[in-house]
Amino acid sequence: MNKLISFKKFQLILALIFSIYFTISNTNIIYAAGLPSSEITALSLYPDWVSSTCSSGSSDTSATSAATVADFVKKYGQAAFNTGKKYGIPYEIILAQGIFESGYAKSELAYINFNFFGLRAYPGWNGKTVTYNTNLGKITYEAFANAEDGFNGYGQFIVDGPRYANALQSNAAHDPKTYLTDIVHDGYNSPNPTEQAKYIDTVWSIEQGVVAYINSVNPPTWPPSKEVVYDSSPPAATDSSSTDSGCGLSGGGLANVVKIARQELNLKPTPYDCDSNVKKYTNGRCEAWCADFVSWVYKQAGIPFNQGPYVSWQHPGATELKGWFEKNQTYIQAGTQTPQPGDVIFWNGAHGNLNKPGHVSIVSSVSGGKFSDIGGNEANTILELSNHKNSLQSEGLIGFGRMKNV
Numbered sequence: 001m002n003k004l005i006s007f008k009k010f011q012l013i014l015a016l017i018f019s020i021y022f023t024i025s026n027t028n029i030i031y032a033a034g035l036p037s038s039e040i041t042a043l044s045l046y047p048d049w050v051s052s053t054c055s056s057g058s059s060d061t062s063a064t065s066a067a068t069v070a071d072f073v074k075k076y077g078q079a080a081f082n083t084g085k086k087y088g089i090p091y092e093i094i095l096a097q098g099i100f101e102s103g104y105a106k107s108e109l110a111y112i113n114f115n116f117f118g119l120r121a122y123p124g125w126n127g128k129t130v131t132y133n134t135n136l137g138k139i140t141y142e143a144f145a146n147a148e149d150g151f152n153g154y155g156q157f158i159v160d161g162p163r164y165a166n167a168l169q170s171n172a173a174h175d176p177k178t179y180l181t182d183i184v185h186d187g188y189n190s191p192n193p194t195e196q197a198k199y200i201d202t203v204w205s206i207e208q209g210v211v212a213y214i215n216s217v218n219p220p221t222w223p224p225s226k227e228v229v230y231d232s233s234p235p236a237a238t239d240s241s242s243t244d245s246g247c248g249l250s251g252g253g254l255a256n257v258v259k260i261a262r263q264e265l266n267l268k269p270t271p272y273d274c275d276s277n278v279k280k281y282t283n284g285r286c287e288a289w290c291a292d293f294v295s296w297v298y299k300q301a302g303i304p305f306n307q308g309p310y311v312s313w314q315h316p317g318a319t320e321l322k323g324w325f326e327k328n329q330t331y332i333q334a335g336t337q338t339p340q341p342g343d344v345i346f347w348n349g350a351h352g353n354l355n356k357p358g359h360v361s362i363v364s365s366v367s368g369g370k371f372s373d374i375g376g377n378e379a380n381t382i383l384e385l386s387n388h389k390n391s392l393q394s395e396g397l398i399g400f401g402r403m404k405n406v
């Protein structure tokens with residue numbers, strides 16, 4: 001009998017330990033929304049803080065954590081509603097994402113820095129930043145002075161990203177489920193369909209709790225998004241006729257191609273293996289990824305390729321991509337025309353030849369008859385190299401691909 005009682009006590013203690021562990025674990029996940037790559041970055045509840053840069057001006061000391069959906073909505077509902085109205089986004093989803101991604105504002109990134117959405121600080125961000133050690137290395141995030149600014153940062157991120165243009169059209173922008181589905185399929189959290197489905201299910205479940213609480217107040221503090229008159233018009237609709245499940249966007253321009261390629265370069269990546277760093281470019285596959293990188297950058301810039309063998313925007317092979325440019329766009333033999341920033345460059349590479357290139361990259365700048373390039377899968381990472389001569393077979397140079405009407 002004593003042994004039985006001891007075993008039951010042991011079971012209760014073990015169950016309590018697992019309950020505490022999973023409660024903490026479920027508040028730790030922050031989806032790094034600010035990725036051109038849309039990777040998932042897991043931060044601990046109190047991650048290893050490295051450094052921060054301070055800015056002047058008034059700020060709240062810290063965010064207030066919440067215990068329940070209702071508590072979070074009470075504290076941050078107005079900030080979410082203001083952001084949704086300003087940028088044309090269903091505020092119910094903003095709240096649900098904020099709850100999930102910040103662990104009810106318990107993550108340090110949210111609690112100390114009012115970053116409820118894992119927004120990374122990319123080149124061009126001039127505000128306060130904070131750097132953490134994560135399982136993907138040191139990552140620098142945007143930091144905000146107060147909750148209103150933190151929610152506003154999410155809205156700015158969504159409208160600044162051309163890939164989310166479809167989600168901001170009037171029908172989607174007033175329908176929370178459609179908006180959520182669109183941004184996830186456009187790469188918000190992960191390129192993996194399984195992870196996308198999990199994210200949609202989780203956030204939508206939280207959104208139902210958000211709506212239930214709002215409707216429990218008589219009268220409701222805020223109207224449903226379908227009744228909200230937004231302050232701004234949505235961006236131009238994108239042409240999805242040549243894309244897969246929201247992956248294709250138009251209107252970025254070649255300058256945006258260079259900008260996005262450089263953003264990836266500025267992440268200062270360590271040599272990649274077949275991990276999440278590579279799989280965001282390859283759409284989940286392990287393969288040589290120079291052409292995948294170029295395809296992904298063009299997709300993110302809003303001018304996707306089409307007719308890819310796996311998904312429309314993605315051409316995984318250098319030779320296959322060259323053939324696509326020759327057939328559908330403009331192909332320029334090296335030495336015959338001056339390249340332009342954003343052009344795709346075809347090289348012999350280690351195993352290619354004049355007709356079958358083995359490597360591709362992107363023209364990043366042109367000056368004095370020479371050009372620089374940014375390429376993926378170079379020394380197994382992303383590099384920018386300079387002083388290339390525009391001459392056939394110089395360093396193995398073959399030619400350039402240029403998109404029409406861009």
